[in-house]
Every structure is written in C-alpha cells, then in structure tokens.
Amino acid sequence: MENADGARSRQASQERSSRDEAPPRPAPEQPSPEQPARQPAREQSSPPRSAKQQTAQQQASQKQQASQEQQTSQEQQASQQRPASQKQAGQQPKQQKQPSEKKAGAPPEAAPTGAGRLRGRAVALVTRLPFTCGVCVAVLLVALASGTLWSSAEDKSWYPQVAYGTPSLTAGRLWTFVTGAFFASDPVVYLLVVIGLALLVGYTEWRLGTARAALVCCAGQLAATLGCAALLLALRQSGWDWAEALSHDLDTGFSAGALAAAAAATAAMRAPWRSRLRAALIAFAVIWLLYSGTVSDVEHFLAVVLGLAVGRRLAGDRAAGTGPPSRREWRLGAVTGLVIVAVTQIVVWLAPGYGPLGDTHGLSDSHLGLAVSLVVIALLVNGLRRGSRLAWRWTVGFAVLNVLVGLLAAVVLVLSVTTDADVEVTGLPVLLPQAVVWTMELVLLIGARDAFRAPSRRKRRKAAAKGGLDRAGATELLKRYGGSNLSWMTTWRDNSYLSAADGRAYVAYRTHARVAVALGDPVGRPEDRDRALTEFAGMCDASGVVPCLFSASERTALAAEGMGWQHVQVAEDTVIELEGLEFRGKSWQDVRTALNRAKKEGMEYRLGALADEPAKVVAQVRAISEEWVSDMGLPEMGFTLGGVEEALDRDVRVGLAIDPDGQVHGVTSWMPVYGEGGTPVGWTLDVMRRRKQGAFRPVVEFLIASTCLAVREDGATFLSLSGAPLARGASTADSPLERFLDQLGAALEPYYGFRSLHSFKAKFQPVHEPMHLVYRDEADLPRIGVALTRAYMPQAGLRDFGRMLVPAGEH
Numbered sequence: 001m002e003n004a005d006g007a008r009s010r011q012a013s014q015e016r017s018s019r020d021e022a023p024p025r026p027a028p029e030q031p032s033p034e035q036p037a038r039q040p041a042r043e044q045s046s047p048p049r050s051a052k053q054q055t056a057q058q059q060a061s062q063k064q065q066a067s068q069e070q071q072t073s074q075e076q077q078a079s080q081q082r083p084a085s086q087k088q089a090g091q092q093p094k095q096q097k098q099p100s101e102k103k104a105g106a107p108p109e110a111a112p113t114g115a116g117r118l119r120g121r122a123v124a125l126v127t128r129l130p131f132t133c134g135v136c137v138a139v140l141l142v143a144l145a146s147g148t149l150w151s152s153a154e155d156k157s158w159y160p161q162v163a164y165g166t167p168s169l170t171a172g173r174l175w176t177f178v179t180g181a182f183f184a185s186d187p188v189v190y191l192l193v194v195i196g197l198a199l200l201v202g203y204t205e206w207r208l209g210t211a212r213a214a215l216v217c218c219a220g221q222l223a224a225t226l227g228c229a230a231l232l233l234a235l236r237q238s239g240w241d242w243a244e245a246l247s248h249d250l251d252t253g254f255s256a257g258a259l260a261a262a263a264a265a266t267a268a269m270r271a272p273w274r275s276r277l278r279a280a281l282i283a284f285a286v287i288w289l290l291y292s293g294t295v296s297d298v299e300h301f302l303a304v305v306l307g308l309a310v311g312r313r314l315a316g317d318r319a320a321g322t323g324p325p326s327r328r329e330w331r332l333g334a335v336t337g338l339v340i341v342a343v344t345q346i347v348v349w350l351a352p353g354y355g356p357l358g359d360t361h362g363l364s365d366s367h368l369g370l371a372v373s374l375v376v377i378a379l380l381v382n383g384l385r386r387g388s389r390l391a392w393r394w395t396v397g398f399a400v401l402n403v404l405v406g407l408l409a410a411v412v413l414v415l416s417v418t419t420d421a422d423v424e425v426t427g428l429p430v431l432l433p434q435a436v437v438w439t440m441e442l443v444l445l446i447g448a449r450d451a452f453r454a455p456s457r458r459k460r461r462k463a464a465a466k467g468g469l470d471r472a473g474a475t476e477l478l479k480r481y482g483g484s485n486l487s488w489m490t491t492w493r494d495n496s497y498l499s500a501a502d503g504r505a506y507v508a509y510r511t512h513a514r515v516a517v518a519l520g521d522p523v524g525r526p527e528d529r530d531r532a533l534t535e536f537a538g539m540c541d542a543s544g545v546v547p548c549l550f551s552a553s554e555r556t557a558l559a560a561e562g563m564g565w566q567h568v569q570v571a572e573d574t575v576i577e578l579e580g581l582e583f584r585g586k587s588w589q590d591v592r593t594a595l596n597r598a599k600k601e602g603m604e605y606r607l608g609a610l611a612d613e614p615a616k617v618v619a620q621v622r623a624i625s626e627e628w629v630s631d632m633g634l635p636e637m638g639f640t641l642g643g644v645e646e647a648l649d650r651d652v653r654v655g656l657a658i659d660p661d662g663q664v665h666g667v668t669s670w671m672p673v674y675g676e677g678g679t680p681v682g683w684t685l686d687v688m689r690r691r692k693q694g695a696f697r698p699v700v701e702f703l704i705a706s707t708c709l710a711v712r713e714d715g716a717t718f719l720s721l722s723g724a725p726l727a728r729g730a731s732t733a734d735s736p737l738e739r740f741l742d743q744l745g746a747a748l749e750p751y752y753g754f755r756s757l758h759s760f761k762a763k764f765q766p767v768h769e770p771m772h773l774v775y776r777d778e779a780d781l782p783r784i785g786v787a788l789t790r791a792y793m794p795q796a797g798l799r800d801f802g803r804m805l806v807p808a809g810e811h
Helices: 006-020 041-045 049-053 058-077 098-105 114-128 130-146 166-171 176-182 187-208 210-235 241-246 255-268 273-291 295-318 327-350 367-385 389-418 428-447 457-467 471-481 487-491 526-543 554-561 586-600 615-632 699-713 736-752 754-764 778-792 798-804
Strands: 496-500 505-512 515-519 546-552 566-577 604-608 653-658 664-674 680-690 718-720 767-775
Touching (some): 130 210, 255 273, 255 295, 273 428, 327 389, 487 505, 546 566, 615 680, 699 754
Antiparallel strands (some): 546 767, 566 718, 566 767, 653 664
C-alpha cells in the first residue's frame, strides 16, 4: 500500500468533482460513466444508461436499472479471480461518478425517514423472532394489568395463586407453573427478565428457529420449576436445614426457561464460543447454587443441565462440528477454573447467603486478603491464557495446597460426625466448594499439561536467530514461486519468517502486543500455501500468541474459512489491466491532459533504480518525502506503507518526473510482482509523493500513466495502484466491525487522506479486488487492533491518538 499525498489526492478529487461530476449530458451513442466499483469489462455490454436518460420515463427506468446493477455488483464481489485481461480498457467509464448519479436519479421514497426505518426494523424483528417478541410483550402486559410493574408482586394477596414452588405443588396448584413464568417478584426484576429473554431466547430463536426455541424454552421452564419443587419436597424431611427452608418458598419468572434455551443454543455455536458460553453458564449456575442457594438458583442449575443435555439433539443439522479440544480450549478451561475461584470470593464478600453447605456470612477474607488473592489470580490467568509453563507450575502448586486443605476439612468433618466428637470446622461452607473447584482445576491442568509449554519471548528470539528463514531466503522463494501483489513487502526489514512446508513456503509476520500479524498471503509453491497457513496457525497456538493476516487476498480468506476463521474487508486493491490499454475517451481526459502538458513543458519521465540515480536526485526525493511527513500532522506510518529506504532497493523501480532544470517534481516507487520463474508480471505502487511548492500540477497522473506504458513494453500485464488502508468503494457496512472500520477510516481521513486517495485512483479505471483482515474469532479483535496500531504507527504517542479524536479544523 502506498504512502500517499493526502492533500494532493483531495485536490484532485475536488477538481474532478467540478469538471466531471456536473449533471450528465450523455451523447446518443456513448454509455454513461456509471459503473459499480467492481464492475468487470463484460458489463459494458449492458444497455447504456445515457439512452435511458433521454426517455420520458426516467424514474421507473432508473429504479429498475439501479436494482439490476446492485445485483450484478454483488455477483462480482463473490468472484475470486481478476479477469485475465481488460479489453477496451480505454472505454471504461468513470467509477467515482456513480454514487452522485445514483443519488440524483433515485426516487424520493428511497430515503426513508427515521420513523420509517424504525418501523421497518421493528417489523423485521417481529418477523424474525416472533416467539421472543411475543413472550416479552406478554410479560409486560401481565405486569401492567396486575399492577406489579410498579409494586412488588410478593405483597399481593393473590401471589400464592400465581407463584410456583413446593407449596404450590403440594396444594395442587399446578397451573402456577405456567402463570408464574409471566410475573416477577419485584418491579426492577421485570427489566432483568425482559433483557434476559431478549438476549438469551432471542439468540436461541435466531440460531435454532422459532419452533425449537419455543420448545426448549417452555419445556426447560416447566422441567426446571417442577423438578426443583419435587426435589425440595423429597428432601424436606431429610434433616437438611437448607432444603427444608427452601421447601416453603415460592418463586416467579421465566429465567429458567431462558437459561435452558441459551444452554441448548450453545450446540449450534462454533468453537471456541461454544466452550466459552458453556463455561460461563456452568460457572454462573454452580456459584450461585453453592453460595446463594435460593429456589431460583436451584431452578437455574437444573435448567442449564437440561439445556446442555438436549442441546445437540435439539440443534439437529444446525449443530456445530465438535472435535478434540485444542490448546486454546484447554487454556480457556484452566482460566475458567481460576475465574470461578475469584468470583466465589467476591460473592462471599459482597452477597453472603445460606447455601446447601451452610451460612457464608462472616466467612469472607479481609479487604487486603481479598485484594491480594485477586491480584495473584489475575497474574495466573494471564499466564495460563498465554500457555506459560511458569504460570502452570504456580497454579498446580496452589491447587494442590487448596485440595489438601479441603481434604483435611472433610476428614475432620467425617470424624466429628462418626465419633460424635465436639469438633467444629470453621469456614466449611466456603472451604469445601473451593476444594471441589480446585480439584477439577488440578485434574484439568495435569491432563492438559502439553498446552502450557509456550516458549518465552527470549526463547522465541533465540530460536528464530538460530535456524529461521532470513530476508535473502524469503526473497529467493518469492522470485522462484511468485506471490501476490503485496508479497514484496514480506522482504522488508522488521519482518520475522515462519519457514513452512519443508522450506517450500513461508509466512512473514510482525509481533506486537503478543499478536503475530502476517503480512498478506503465504508465499511459496501454490500447492503449499494452504499448508503454510495451517503451520502458521499452529506456531501461534503453540507459542501463545494471537494469529491474524492483514491485507490477505480473497483466496487466502476463503482458505482460512476452512480452518473456522473469520475475515473482514479492510481495503481494496486497485489494478490496471495493461492489455489493450488506450487513454481514449472522455473518462481518460485527465490522464491525456497530464501527458500532453508534460510533453509541452519538457517534463522528463525516468524509470529505474533510485539507488542508481545521482546523489542530487536522491537528495531531492528525500526532501519531497520529508516535506510530506512534516505537513501530515501525525507520525509517518509504516508496516504496509513504505518510504524512501524501501524505494532504494535495487529490485524496486522508481518513476521520476524531472523538469529541464533538473528539479524533481514527483516520485513513485513500484514493487515487483513475481510470477513463477523469477520474472515480474506486474508492479505495485508503494510511494507516491509530489513537491508541494511550484510543482507540475498533474505530476501524479503523468507518472502513473507513463509507468503503465513503460512496464507494458517490458512485458508486464498489470499495474496495481495498491489499496489505501480503511478505504473501499461504496458499500454497505453490515456488521458492527465493518461500521467500526468505516468510522476509524473517517477519523484518519483528515490526516492521511486514504479515502481521497482511493477516489483519486478511480480516474485510472481500475479493477477492484478486496483485501481482508483474517482472524480466528471476534474475541481476538481488540488485541489485533492494538497490534495493528503499533505496527502502523510505532512512534505515535497518546497526544497523537488524542488529536485523531478531534476534528482537523479544531486543532
């Protein structure tokens, strides 16, 4: 990706807007310059839009045409390959004019009001989740009708007639196990009930469908509440004080059904979210049962167990595939155990209760003791998450100690009961449950000990220095087997290399914030690139670092899908097909003007190695670059954005615009794109900068057009203008992640001009190819965001990031 002159790009965009984006006046025999961002050449055979504009039926025809073009654009986005050649490239229309022309021709009803959009979303929600919406509405209507929305239901005289529990079961009020689900004990609880239903039941209905969600929710509610009442009835005469006390309590609410639905829905989740949510549900149910011990806690425990038991059968064909746990999942299990220990200590401190094992009041640690325990657990959690062997050893030691304490307390308790000795064990309601949790933790740690062998940073550096692939070896593999449009960046300094497929492929990456950010696609023999991706994921898993690939191609993103990974588009590569390229037609007017003016003014175009240029020329190039950096307002970006040092590589070609007095007006650098055999088949733009004062105005257009003609003579088939980070053609951001990336791109626009640059490139009629961020799952994204920020702006400080939050005009 090129390091661009944002001010120049915005100026070109404004000039183009005033010259080319005026209301169209189409000629009778020439199609309108409207084309979707990824429209291939074959779309030129579609009926010209200008002919339609001459008819009297403008609104109807334009609406139909917009629908057809949207469908065609979606088909092209699914395409995985760029066309081999672009015939009649000079006749392709201007792409940047499409959004404004569509907006001008759209019917008024195409832009609904805020109220209209809200009604549309409400209708869509009810249509998609009818059971969830129906239950939520029913609960609120019952609350309004009964007056329990503003006063406690437990204070009503009719409360025993609608609440379920062991008293209702023994009295024969079986209807309460249905009616009680639509009440809440307190007005505030209604808010929690509705939120729980909307999230848990709504997700279940979205994943499993309405019928299955309704079945598991209703059946889980009835089974949990009836089962709890029957269980307490059976234990009421056992002499267990806790069970006897609970057998006289009543309860209301739909929470058991919601938890049963959520537990069942985990069967349809992909790893590792399935194990994460199951761990959270089990931890919630067990902790509150042991340390709170109310009727609802017993119901919740039974509901979670029931939902997990029937989930896979209920999910049917929607059930996600399962396999042996990965290192990552073993580590997650160990972390979950420690989190349960920490939460139990907090619960005993904040909300002591009367659980199955006794009263926990007064059994919490002191404030200092609790703080020390939580800090130690946090350090162990961080180490286990990364697979640290040292953290594993410390956790095993703490587990053994707590298990021994629990065994000792249990032995003393048994002896006191069997011998009638007057012995009292203090803290038994806390010691025994924690001993059980630590026992499970110890068994997991020993069974999964191989998952906690991640080498330290020092050992990883030693291993890389001892026998890893270096830059020379990576360059040799790239020239031998070829690579993608960005693969030359893998030879830049600061990259680390994973040699894969027995040395026939490699992955270049940089490590920041314990994230291994791979740059582009794996390089090597085509048949070994997927294997290299798999080995990269395994290396990261074994080392306890988060893997991701940035600016990966569509093919690599699809290959990662087979591993269960996710991807999101972060940029668009802009490719000029050189076969048949002719700068003819109105859409190429800017380019022709630049070439003609350069010829008249005696501007020389020079293409070659910058290192071979005279020192005076190199000094001017450095001065232009430094001028650009100083005017930017933020530190110069790196990673996929090269500079003069990268342009000095002798394998890189540099285009220069030099006037008759020897002054350099603009510079572009072009990275080679190798095919198999060591011959460049194309070139990718990296540096693109121009002199600020007294420069030849259309110098960038002149440089790019001249390069197209020069490299085509040398046998190149395409020229990539690269992709500006966080910039892409007009598209709808459907996911929250895509919307966040769009907002981030907008925040960086005043400083780096990525979007203006992307619009500037459209005048060269490129073919657009998506570039993706590939990652394991959404939980990795915050850390990946930190890593990418450090990779792109390693010199940026807090003040620089703060400036990005303030509009450029307010500095």
